[in-house]
Amino acid sequence: MKHFLLFFYTFALFSGFIGIAIVFLLFAQRMKKLAFIYGIFVIGFLILLLSILSQYYCYVILSLQESYEDILRNTLFSFLSKMMFLVGCGMVMKWLFERKVIRKIGFVILFLATEGIFFGTVAWILRAQFPSVLPLVDQWIGGPLLVLTVGITLGCIAFAQQPNTHQEIRKLIRILTILTLLFLPFFLIDALWEVFQLKWKILPRYTNFSPLYFILWNSMSMAFLLKMVIQQNIYFHSLIANIPTSFDNIPLTTREREIVKCLVQGDDNPTIAKKLFLSEHTIRNYISSLYTKTSTSNRVQLVETLRSWLEKQAS
Numbered sequence: 001m002k003h004f005l006l007f008f009y010t011f012a013l014f015s016g017f018i019g020i021a022i023v024f025l026l027f028a029q030r031m032k033k034l035a036f037i038y039g040i041f042v043i044g045f046l047i048l049l050l051s052i053l054s055q056y057y058c059y060v061i062l063s064l065q066e067s068y069e070d071i072l073r074n075t076l077f078s079f080l081s082k083m084m085f086l087v088g089c090g091m092v093m094k095w096l097f098e099r100k101v102i103r104k105i106g107f108v109i110l111f112l113a114t115e116g117i118f119f120g121t122v123a124w125i126l127r128a129q130f131p132s133v134l135p136l137v138d139q140w141i142g143g144p145l146l147v148l149t150v151g152i153t154l155g156c157i158a159f160a161q162q163p164n165t166h167q168e169i170r171k172l173i174r175i176l177t178i179l180t181l182l183f184l185p186f187f188l189i190d191a192l193w194e195v196f197q198l199k200w201k202i203l204p205r206y207t208n209f210s211p212l213y214f215i216l217w218n219s220m221s222m223a224f225l226l227k228m229v230i231q232q233n234i235y236f237h238s239l240i241a242n243i244p245t246s247f248d249n250i251p252l253t254t255r256e257r258e259i260v261k262c263l264v265q266g267d268d269n270p271t272i273a274k275k276l277f278l279s280e281h282t283i284r285n286y287i288s289s290l291y292t293k294t295s296t297s298n299r300v301q302l303v304e305t306l307r308s309w310l311e312k313q314a315s
Contacts, residue, residue, distance in 0.1 A: 002060050002061065002204070003061075005056060005060075005204070005206075005207065006053075006056060006057060006060075006061055008211060008212075009049065009052055009053045009056055009208075009211055010053060011211075011215070012049055012211030012212070012214050012215050013046070013049045013050065013053055013211075015214060015215045015218050015219070016042060016045065016046045016049070016214075016218075018218040018219065018221075018222050019038070019039075019041075019042035019045070019046075019214075019218045019221075020039075020042060021222065022038055022042075022218065022221050022222055022225060023035045023038055023039040023042065025222075025225055025226075025229065026038060026225070029225075029229065029277075030255070031169070033091075033095045033096075034165075034169065036091065037088055037091045037092060037095065038221075040084055040087050040088040040091065041084070041085065041088040042218075043084050044081045044082075044083075044084030044085045044087075044088060045081070045210070045214045047077055047080050047081040047084065048077065048078065048081035048210060049210070049211055049214065050077065051074050051077035051078060051081070052206065052208050052210070052211065054074075055074055055206055056206045058070075059205075059206065060204075060205065060206055068131065071135075072124070072127050072131065072134055072135070075134050075135050075138050076120065076124050076134060078138055078142075079116070079120045079134065079137065079138040079142045080117065080120060082116075082138070082142040082143070082145075082146045083113045083116045083117045083120065083142070084113075085146055085149075085150070086109055086110075086112065086113035086116065086145065086146060086149050087110060087113045087114075089106075089109055089149045089150060089152075089153040090106045090107070090108075090109035090110035090113060090149075091106065091110070092106070092153055092156075092157075093105055093106030093109065093152075093153060093156055094106030094107060094110065096162045096165050096173075097156060097160055097161075097162055098161075099160060102156055102160060105152065109149055109152075112145065116137075116141070116142065116145070119137060120134065120137060120138075120142075123137055143191060150180075154177055154180065154181065157173060157174070157177050158177065165279060167273075167274065168228055168277050169277070171224075172221060172224045172225070175220060175224065176217060176220070176221065179213070179216060179217060179220065180213075183209065183213045186209035186212075186213070187209070187210070187213075189203070189209065190208050190209055190210055193207075193208075228277065240254065240257040240258055240261060242261075242310075243257040243258075243260055243261050243310075244257075244313055245257070247293060247294065247306075247309055248309070250293050252293075255276075255286060256286060256289065256290060256293075258276055259272060259276070259283065259286050259287065259290065260290070260306055262275060262276070263287075263290075263299075263302065263303050263306060264303060264306050264307050264310060266303075269283050269284065269287075287299070287302070290302060290306075294306070
């Protein structure tokens with residue numbers, strides 16, 4: 001059993017490469033904010049998993065004695081992972097929502113996470129003089145703050161609109177939200193390890209359910225994003241096949257060519273956003289850029305100019 005858990009925790013740690021691949025995939029799809037948010041959560045999980053794996057290997061597999069310095073170091077890892085999760089939640093609320101109240105809450109959470117990282121670092125530096133400060137900060141500040149923040153974030157995702165996020169990505173966010181809700185009881189067991197592992201001895205020492213969540217979280221995200229990217233590439237190749245790369249010697253980007261094709265087909269902004277896996281806000285920005293490049297001032301002029309340009313190219 002103990003070697004199985006060692007293999008499991010190691011596998012969970014290496015599944016972080018899937019998370020890193022997802023970050024690069026999101027960057028490649030021009031979803032920079034989502035890539036940054038996902039990367040923050042991946043870093044938080046990797047810090048946590050490194051702590052879990054090192055503790056299990058040292059104190060279960062090798063049967064070493066845990067010193068107080070080891071306890072403080074593992075507490076620091078735990079606290080830093082909590083702060084990274086706070087940063088990720090704060091960015092979700094600040095970047096994925098337009099309501100000012102939610103964005104302000106996100107800013108407050110980011111501020112608290114920054115202060116938490118600062119005080120955690122100071123507590124670690126001064127651990128010789130004040131050895132009990134870091135465990136108290138982790139238990140009574142980091143833990144409750146993380147629970148409160150995750151609850152607020154899940155509530156915003158469930159009940160508030162996310163106009164800055166495309167509907168396909170919103171589906172993925174809903175899937176991950178459901179996964180998180182299903183794992184909440186297991187996260188509670190992880191947090192109350194002293195009761196379940198030491199007092200009641202229901203679970204083996206250093207048992208943790210977070211690695212399983214991390215594996216499922218990354219695997220589901222990768223499967224969803226790969227499916228979306230394949231669908232995008234097949235559709236986009238046919239979409240821009242007949243669209244030239246320049247307009248009267250003014251170069252067009254690949255994304256602008258996609259939007260040009262949608263505009264001349266008569267699609268409105270919501271339809272274009274759905275086809276291109278973008279938010280309507282992003283579509284409006286691209287259309288404004290096309291206004292500038294074509295010297296037009298409204299949508300009717302732009303579409304007429306583009307159609308006449310394409311007819312000229314075809315003749």
